[in-house]
Amino acid sequence: MRYLCGLMKAKTLRKDKVNIITLGCSKNMVDSEILSGQLQANAIDVVHESGKRDHNIVIVNTCGFIDKAKEESINTILEQVNLKQKGRLDKVYVTGCLSQRYRDDLEQSIPEVDAWFGTMEMPLILKRFEVDYKAELIGERLLATPQHYAYMKIAEGCNRTCSFCAIPLMRGNHTSRSIDDLVAEAHTLAKRGVKELLLIAQELTYYGLDLYKKRALPDLLNRLADVPGIEWIRLHYAYPHKFPMEILDVMKARPNICNYLDMPLQHAADAMLKAMKRQITRAEMEDLVQAIRETVPGICLRTTLITGFPGETLDDVEELKGFLERQRFDRVGIFTYSHEENTSAYAFEDNVPAEEKQRRAEDIMAVQQEISLEKNQEHVGKxxxxxxxxxxxxxxxxxxxxxxxxxxxxxxxxxxxxxxxxxxxxxxxxxxxxxxxxxxxxx
Structure with a gap:
């Protein structure tokens, strides 16, 4: 009996080890990295997406952006709950966008999860481990990326009102991080061997309006470009309406800011742009693209598009294809429309069948594939x-x-x-x- 009690006591005192599973976008990845850094700073063992099964606690950081992402998140939660029921895990916690958006429903449908947390509740997660959030740990995160590059989230949330987008429901209003904090983080990352910073936010060009009462991305870029060891700075997710052209002046002046801009346009047919509440017309987008290319010759422009939005016609699709053929973007990604509750587009009838959405997406990408090959061929010999x-x-x-x-x-x-x-x-x-x-x- 004494021997058995000893075994039970040893098992009870086993040190916790946490495995964080991250789903969705790079912004979620940064959240997981920060959480990992907080746990590690409090002497709690933590790993990212470990396959070793030597952990006893799992935190699933979920995505709730579109239907496929939500399905993947739910399936992942159920897989971890199943492991818990088999005795392979002690606790399963869930955080992130899906948890933020559907917590009440999920708590009832998957009661085996030990606790649900929203997107802004990292201190509450840490309380589960009887530790406090350490605000002084700027840049101290356990990178899930290779050592030489890292994502840097410069703001949270979004103030835009795009009719298809549920991000404000899950991430709240736009909140910029201070320039001083971001520069301090960049110094920390550079000392750890990071050479490339990928700047991300739901909307980069809005940066600073809340803190500094002006669009402060150019100021931030100049400060980050001065950080020793940072050789590339890359810009993701710029909104086209009222695009601050001063960003391009900094890009031209600073050699370690990549001649690269990720600017989601979503569509090119005016009827679709209006229904999507994009605050811009096709003609204005064309003028903007021309101005960007004239200001930074040779810039790589990446955009993302949505097809199958309610009311989209085949003429709209042809207009989008023609737009791509004229503008010849270097990189293009495409999503099929996902009908998201509590967005303003949810009031529209989702009248394009899923198979037709996919067919249109493939049709559009066939146009871009030819453009991409032609642009790549221009690099041969360089x-x-x-x-x-x-x-x-x-x-x-x-x-x-x-x-x-x-x-x-x-x-x-x-x-x-x-x-x-x-x-x-x-x-x-x-x-x-x-x-x-x-x-x-x-x-």
Missing amino acids: TLKVLVDKKEAGRYLGRTEFDSVEVDNEVIIQTDKKLPIGDFVNVAITKAYDYDLEGTVVG
Whole structure:
């Protein structure tokens, strides 16, 4: 009996180990990284998406953006609950956008989850571990990315009223982080070996209006560009309406700000833009794209589009395809419309069948595929600066300043030499594919 009691006591005193599973966008990833840093600073073992099964607590950071993301989040929660029921986990906690948006319903339908938390409730998660949030840990996060690049979330939430978007319901109003905090974080990250900062927010160009009563992204960029060790700064998610052109002046002046801009336009047909509440017309978008390219020649423009919005006609789709053929964006992503409750578009009839939405998306991307190949062929014979991201299947893969992580092109690097991951190399481009380049190391 004494022996058995000893075993039971040892098991009870086992040190907690937390596995964080992150679903959805890069903004969620940053939240998970910050949570990891807080746990680690409080002497709690934590890992990201570990497959070792040596943890006893799981935190699922969910996405609630569109139907597919919600389904993936729910399936992941159920998988972890199943492990708990089998005795392989002690606790399952859920946070993130899905939890923020549907907490009451989820608590009733999945009662096996130990606690649900919203997007802004990290201190409450930490309370479960009997520790407090440490505000002084600026930049001290456990990176889920490779060491040489990191996402930097410069603001939370959004004040825009796009009719299709549920983000304000889950993330609240736009709240900028201070320039001083962001610069301090950049210094911390650079000392840890980060060379590329990917700036993210729901809406970059709104940055600073709440704190400084002006659009302060140019000021932030100049400060970040001064941080030693940061060789690339990349801009994601700029809103086209009232786009602050001063951003481009800084981009031109500072060599470590990538000639790259991710600016979701969502559509090109005026009827769709109006229904989506985008506050801009096709003609105004065309003028903006021209002005951007004239200000920063050679800039890489990435955009994302939505197809299958309520009321979208085949003429609207043709107009969008024509817009792509004229504007010739370097990178394009596309979503099929998801009918989200409590958005203003939810009042419309979701009258485009799912199969037709997908067909339209594929039709549009076929146009972009040709454009992408033609643009890639223009690089053949050039030598480009490439950041080595990884080695996979015996070959190195990297990116140019015109390519962001996961969503854009890669460069297949041919070399007999060993290349340190995270180093920059010069690559002579020898081949072009639809969405990738290939070349050999020179110098």
